[in-house]
Amino acid sequence: MQTYVVGKPQPFPVGTTFGVKAPKGLAVEGFVDDKNPFVPPKKPYVFRKDQLRDALAFLERPRGDGLYIVGPTGAGKSSLIRQAAARLNWPVQEVNCHRRLELTDLVGQFKLVNGTMQYMYGPASIAIRDGHILILNEIDFNEPGEIAGLNTVLDGASLVIPENGGEVIHPHPKFRLVVTGNSSGGGDQTGLYQGVLQQNIAFLDRFRFLEAGYMEPDEEVALLGSLVPEIPDEIRARMVKVANEVRRLFVGDDENPGTISTPISTRGLQRWACLALDFKSAPNALEYALERTVLLRAQPEERTAMLRIAKDVFGELWQAKADKGKGTPSQPDAASAAA
Template sequence: MYQSYSIADTFGIPAPASMKVEGFIPGQNVYVPAQKPYVFRKDHLRDVLAFLGAHNGDGLYLTGPTGSGKTSLLEQVAARLNWGVHSVTGHGRLELNDLLGQYMLVDGSAMKWIDGPLTLAVRLGHVLLINEIDAIDPAELIGLNEIVEGKPLTIPQTGDVIVPHPKFRLVATGNSAGSGDQSGLYQGVLRQNLAFLDRFRLMEVGYPEPEDEMKLLADVVPSMPETVRESMIKVANQIRKVFIGGADGGGMLSVTLSTRGLVRWASLVATFKSAPNALAYSLDRALTFRAEPAEREAIHRIAKDVFGDDWQV
C-alpha cells in the first residue's frame, strides 16, 4: 500500500540519495491529482513533506498572495506521492454538513448516505484541501477542531464514528493568515476563530524567484526564446510590486500577474504567435481584459518599457 520515494528523483531537487519520503503505491486512485510541470522550492517542499510525514495533531495552513502556487504546491507533491486529495473551495455559504456528506435518493427509490469530501478523506487516508478557507464562516470551521487533532469523526446524521486513517491530513490555503485582510485586496476574507487557527502550522508561499519561473516557463513553452521568457518574468514582477504596494496598504492596481497568469500568458503567446503583436494580444487575454481601462493601459506601458522594441506597438 505504501512505498518510499527518493526526494531527489521525485521532486527534482538536490538531495542525498538516502533521503526518502513515504507515499502510496501507484494505482488507479481517481483522487490523486494529475502531474503537471512544477518547480519545487526547497524550503516549501521541506515543510510540506514534514507535515505529510507526521502531522503531530496539526493542520497545515498555506498563506500568500493570489496565484503564488499555494494549491498547486500541495497538489503536485501529492501527485508525485500518489496521495489522494479532496479539494473544496471555501465560500460564505459553505457549511460543515457540506463536508460531512448527505442523504441522497439512489435509483429513484431509496435514500442512501453519501460521504462528503471530509468523510472520504478521513476514511481513505487522503488530504482534505480547503482552498480560500478565510472566506468561510468561522462558526462552521469550529466543527473541524477535533478532527484536525486526530480525534474520531462523528457523523450526526448516521451516528457513525470514524477513526481517522493514519494518513489523513487537513490542509488549508488562504490569501490571509486568518486574521482578516488588512490590504483591502481580497473581498470576502473573514477573520477566523483563534482557537481554530491555533491548530495549524503555517507556511507563507510567496511568488517564486525569477530563476524558478524561468524553469517553469521552459517546461511549459520550451520553444520560446529565453530572452522573451526573461522579459515576461520582469513584467510580471513589476506588476506584482505595483499591485502589492507598500506598508500603507494595497498598490495602484486591482489585478496582478500571478505565476498562474504568467504561465497562461506564455501559453497564449505560443498559441497566438501569428497575431500582429502576440505579446500584447495574449497579455490582454491572460490578464488585462479584466482590468479597468486605465489599469490596462498602465500594464501595457510596463510591458512596453521592459520589452522595448520587441513589444512592437
C-alpha cells in the same frame, strides 16, 4: 460502499522525486498504488526547497496539526500540495470554500439516488476514513463557525455523523488537512481580497503555517520553458520581468500601499505565454495575449500602467512573434487566423 484507502507505503528519494538538491538517501514516505482515482495527475512544477521541506515535514509527521498555506493569488499554494501528492501517489480530496459552504457539504448528507434516499459521504469523511489529504482552498472565504466543526478531528477524535445513525469514522493515520488562504485567518488588512473573513482563533490554533510567495524569476522562466518550450528564452525572461514589476505594484511595501489591484500570477503568466503562441499571427501577439490574460479585467488606469510596463520591458521585442527563432514557422491555426 466503495473505498479508496491509501495503498502500501513506499519510500521516495526526495532529490529525484521532486527535482531538488537533497542529501543522498533522504527519502519521504508515499504509496505504491498510483491507480487510485484520487491521486492528482502530475504536472510540471518547480518545487522550492524551503516550501517543500515544510510541506514534506508536515505530510511525514503532522503531530496533530493541520497545515495553513498563506500567500497571494496564483502563487501556487494548492499546487504545492497537489503536485507533491501526485509524486507520492497520495490521494487528495479538494474543496473550494465559500460563504455558503456548510459542514454537511464536507461531511456528507442524504440525497435522492434512483428513487431512494442514500447517505452520500462528503470529501472530509472520505479523506478522514481512507487516509487522503483534504485541501480546503480559500479557507478565509468560509463562515468560521462551519469549518470549526473539524476541530475535534484535528485533535485526533473520531468523526461522528449523527445524521447517519451516529456513525463513527476513526481517522486514518495518513489523513492530513491542508487549508489555503490569501490571508492568515485574521481578515484582509490590504483591501485587495474581497470576501475574506476573519476565522475562528480556536480553529487557527490547530495549524502550523507556511508562507508561499511568487517564484524567483529564474524558477518561473524554467517553469515556462517546461510548459511552452516554443517561446524563446529572451521572451520568457521578459514576460517574467513584466509579471514581477506588476506584482511589485500590487503588493506595495511598508510605506506605500499597492497601486494595482490585478496582479499577474504564476497561473496568469502561464496563460499569457500559451495565448501568445495560440495567437502568434496577430499583429502583436504579446499584447493581444496580455489583454486576454489580465488587461481586459483591470481598471482603465491600471491597464494603461501595465501596458506601459510591458512595452518598457520588451523594448524592440514588443512586436516580435512569440515563437520567433524557433525554426520554420508552422501554419497558423484557427485561433491565429481569426486574430
